[in-house]
Amino acid sequence: MTSLILGQTLAFTADPFATDLTDAVVHHRHGAVAVEDGRIVATGPADRLRADYPGAKVTDHGQNLILPGFVDAHVHYPQTAIIASWGKRLIDWLNTYTFPEEARFGDPAYAGEIANRYLDLALAHGTTSACSFATIHPASVDAVFEAAATRDMAIWAGKTCMDRNAPDTLRDTAQSAYDDSAALLSKWHGAGRARYVITPRFAPTSTPDQLSALGALWSENPDCMMQTHLSEQTDEIAWVRDLFPDARDYLDTYETHGLLGERGLYGHSIHLTDREKDRLSDVGAAVIHCPTSNTFIGSGLFDMGMTARMRVGLATDTGGGSSFSMLRTMAAAYEVAQLRGTALHPAQLLYLATEGSARALMADDIGRLTPGAMADLVVLDLASTDAIAQRQAQADDLWEAVFPTIMMGDDRAVAQTYVAGRPMKSGLSRSG
Template sequence: MATTLLLGQTLSFDDNPFTAGLGAVRHHSTGAILLRDGMIVEVGDASDLRARHVDCTVVDHGDALLIAGFVDSHVHYPQTGIIASWGKRLIDWLETYTFPEEMRFGDADHAQLIAGMYFDFSLANGITSAASFCTIHPESVDAYFTAAQARGMRMIGGKVMMDRNAPEGLRDTAQTGYDQSKALLEKWHGVDRLGYAITPRFAPTSTPAQLQAAGALWAESPTCAMQTHLSEQREEIQWMKELYPDHPDYLSVYEQYGLTGAGAIMGHSIYLTEREITALAATGSGVAHCPTSNTFIGSGLCDVRGLMQRGIPIGLATDVGGGSSFSMLRTMAAAYEVGQLRGDSLHAAELLWLATQGAADTLRIGDKVGNLVAGREADITVLDLSSTPVIAQRAARADDIWGALFPTIMLGDDRAVRQVYVAGRPMMPAKGHQMLPDA
């Protein structure tokens, strides 16, 4: 069995810092992670692990910080090519940029090209798992999972179901949406490290018949995820009310059709009523917080701490391409800024939780990835906490790990990602670490 010892600073969680405070965090300034066959075997002090495990390959990352690989709880990989498109509100943005781009994904070659590009960009930014919307085309799903499988990644995705309020060529039907989703689910769900997500885009682009079909499919395959959008913009909510006039609120539409519960990932969830918050908590439905897209498209400010305090699972998300960055560091910075605008200062530990264990829990893969603990899969991101001169001079003043990490969160980008391990396998060219001979 191949055994590797990674050296560097390590940071992991014993509990949720939103509820348990900084005592929930375990930091080793001279730490080590023992890997074997793609799994984390042990995390602890470097001198102790080196003394007890002498017959292994040692990779020394110096003073870099080793954390769990980032988990992106809500993304649209087909929108990779239209990221940072200028100046639209949600519905205009969909019609002007998103729908024309998604029309191209019936071409398997185009889907494969963009899927490969998306995974390369994500890995370069330390993202090792994600839940992505594909398009209505089965080819887009096959391309996504094929690319993920080739890289050995734990990924979730699904065919968008959309049978109204979309252009010709981007609509399925309640029946074809069900049939194609079921066939893709049976083809990919549970294969290697892949998981399927039943994916109605959002209530305005699905008829009641299609939402009913989506709910039926989820009931038949409850180990899958279910992903959609909820209360992103006020205009969207008004549109939903016009289409579903008999419902008291947005979430009640999904409730009626069996689309809430553990494994449900509600993108955005900004303008929630008290009843909706109570229902999300009661059903165990999760929220994907998308701060860069919420500011870029002008949607609003999600009450992350308030939802967390109600026991709602929350994960951070880039929401590419409405989100304006593939960087989870930039996404954490945006989450901090959104919190500040709400009068709530999120701590670096809380931001990191949202980007790792919190997101993994929201996707129901938190027992597999999202934390550096024994028994988890060895998805690991290595951060250089002095990746630029500006960050380096600020980190040099730090009194503790948080003072050293926070500048990288606020100012960092892909240059801070020194290495990424997927199931224990390095995915990037060697950058700033030293391979030591076997002891």
């Protein structure tokens, strides 16, 4: 049966970082999305789609704004319970909070509890897909993929591999990292909406042998993504220099071991050298901007100028990031760009949180409001609080109406979240 979801609709037809807004966006003030079997089959003016699908079930969201569901391109779901832990620098933060919490994921029941908690929080904030690090425990990977499957969510995830500079309870070996990752990849990659991601945590916690083993696994499975961290903090970069004295720079520690490629996702990427930017651009890799994390842990200010050279995704970086909300993440991205002299347009922020992150993941069926894409949607109430409503009431155009929600919105602004056309929040829509 066809379903019609009505409201204002906003879709991207081009990259707003590369194209004039008039050519990059289609907005229908009275729009509709037609859904069949979990996929979008048509979008356009509501009157036209009502006529085209006369027997459809209709859900009317009034003047709320329908967008593609948010895509969070870099998270650590096992850090859900320690989000917003008081201020340490990166290495201290890992040792004080992250590693003790991740050690608990040897218990499959606990892993399942947190995986379900994380996905419920993500959906409440309008996030319909995420790319997550797990822990070294294979059960932590099973947990998040199993939890996602019950919700029909598209999830990218992988076993986090570490064989040095971590507690004994969180170390594997070069061989076990390869073997565990290969087995999990075989089990999950392409199973429903699950996609496996080869996952060395970062160069300091992997020996050269482990990096090479994971590079070999990637070469054997080139359709997989690979995710890691790159140049997050200056003291981290100095540590990498000490650990890899023969490397030209941080990125070279990955490239030398077969971990640089088009399907690579390099989280943070704040303090890059010109050579590193050139190499990332040359191979077509993606960098992932984690603005709330970068400010919360004091890492630095990401350079949005890289959007002209490579794919850029946007991410909360739960739990180094201080919010589950992609709205808050967009607001932080705006603030960081301002500090670097660039005022990001609301369209660019929404693009980063939807199609931009989907492009980073090389996924063409999410992050888009277009026929053929999965009907993963977020519906935003543009007057969700008194503070937002009084500003939105003064808006002269769509962007003035949307921007207050980007800057001040939270889960209260999410009127509904749809996954494969199925509403995931109850009691917030009216049908007719």
